Amino acid sequence: MFNLKDKKLIPFLVVVSLLIFVAISISILRAPILAVSRPPFSLFVFLQRELGGMLFYHHNLVENTRLNRENELLKYKLNALNEAHLENARLKKILDLKQKSSFRVIAARVIIRPADNWSCGLVIDKGSAQGIKKGLAVATFSGLAGRVVETTGSTAKVMLLNDPNLGVSGLVQRSRQEGLVCGTLGANLLMKYLSDNADIKEGDTIVSSGLNDTYPKGLLIGTVIDIGRDLSGLSRFAVVKPAIDLSNIEEVLVIIP
Amino acid sequence: MKLSTLTVVALILGFFQLTLLHYFKVFGAQPDLFLVSVILASLFLPERRAIIFSIAVGVFKDTFGLHTFGLNILLFAIWSFLIVKVTRKVAIEDNLSRLLLLFIVALLHNIISGLALVYSGNFIPAGIFLRAVFLGALYTGLTLPLILKIIKVRIV
Helix, strand or coil, X not given: CCCCXXXXXXXXXXXXXXXXXXXXXXXXXXXXXXXXHHHHHHHHHHHHHHHHHHHCHHHHXXXXXXXXXXXXXXXXXXXXXXXXXXHHHHHXXXXXXXXXXXXXXXXXXXXXXXXXXXXXXXXXXXXXXXXXXXXXXXXXXXXXXXXXXXXXXCCEEEEECCCCCCEEEEEECCXXXXXXXXXXXXXXXXXXXXXXXXXXXXXXXXXXXCCCCCCCCCCEEEEXXXXXXXXXXXXXXXXXXXXXXXXXXXXXXXXXX | CCHHHHHHHHHHHHHHHHHCHHHHCECCEXXXXXXXXXXXXXXXXXXXXXXXXXXXXXXXXXHCCCCCCCHHHHHHHHHHHHHHHHHHHCCCCCHHHHHHHHHHHHHHHHHHHHHHHHHCCCCCCHHHHHHHHHHHHHHHHHHHXXXXXXXXXXXX
């Protein structure tokens, strides 16, 4: 059924070579296809949001009232924190400590989600034209979400924290214990390479360590829900529940250092 | 089935896969509607058209993927080629056989994709790997009768 005659061998090899060439050069094809598909996906997301707003009008009304109340309380707290921040800046200046550089953020909307079970990512509606570059950190108001892995003029592809290809240097907020936070394709993350005597326990908060310039220090990653030992027995790992629901992100903030 | 009909079906399935399908995840697994398009093309189109169609679907899928190498382009072309060859010898004309065929192809596709990820140095817990392989394949297979019913392909 599948035997190839000598005459057919050359066309067969040509086809296979072409296929491999297309597979390797997929990154070149991405930009034009993404540029063409952005408008319909953006329109769909817009319609979906508007329709959702109309369908869940009462729920949104109640939610709005609650959030307004919460907003007032947060404004009050923010004001108090601003005072503390200013005082902190003054004291740091007196002590001649180096100030942490400030960063700006670009808000973007999710327009496309990944197409398979073997990666976790999304496509946002802002790209290099808006100043987004490969390697920038992506967050929501609740915590770190992932990293930009590819950009076109008007879109950017984001790899989420739960993708196994992404690793973030994390820090236990309480004990300052460091580890590498990696995705597992599941709902939780793994904090790896913890030594035997690492000071970490269930309920600890994990934040980004800021070891490299990609992720600003102190971004919330998640909470430790379990601690285990590697199969090798040489180190321990912690199961981390992400601070944000990575499967339901609708809007993100791209952090520009 | 006409090529134009199949193209429209594939575009709708692709659009659905990229926008709304994450709401229908079961235990973290979602069906691969691009693979369903490939199977439909391989079953209902002539050999050459089916393979070209499958490569186009692979390009479309890999465009929105995160990986730099377009594995789906290669795999979709292979699946299409093999299905066309198999259907010349074996009649696959009822829904159950089509479902079974899709399940087997999805299973192989998932195993290869998963192993490619693992062998590129990533750690995936065994439970999540098996869940994505088997549940993903089963879920993909189960969507076929529904899609065929929607596009009203009459079973002989």
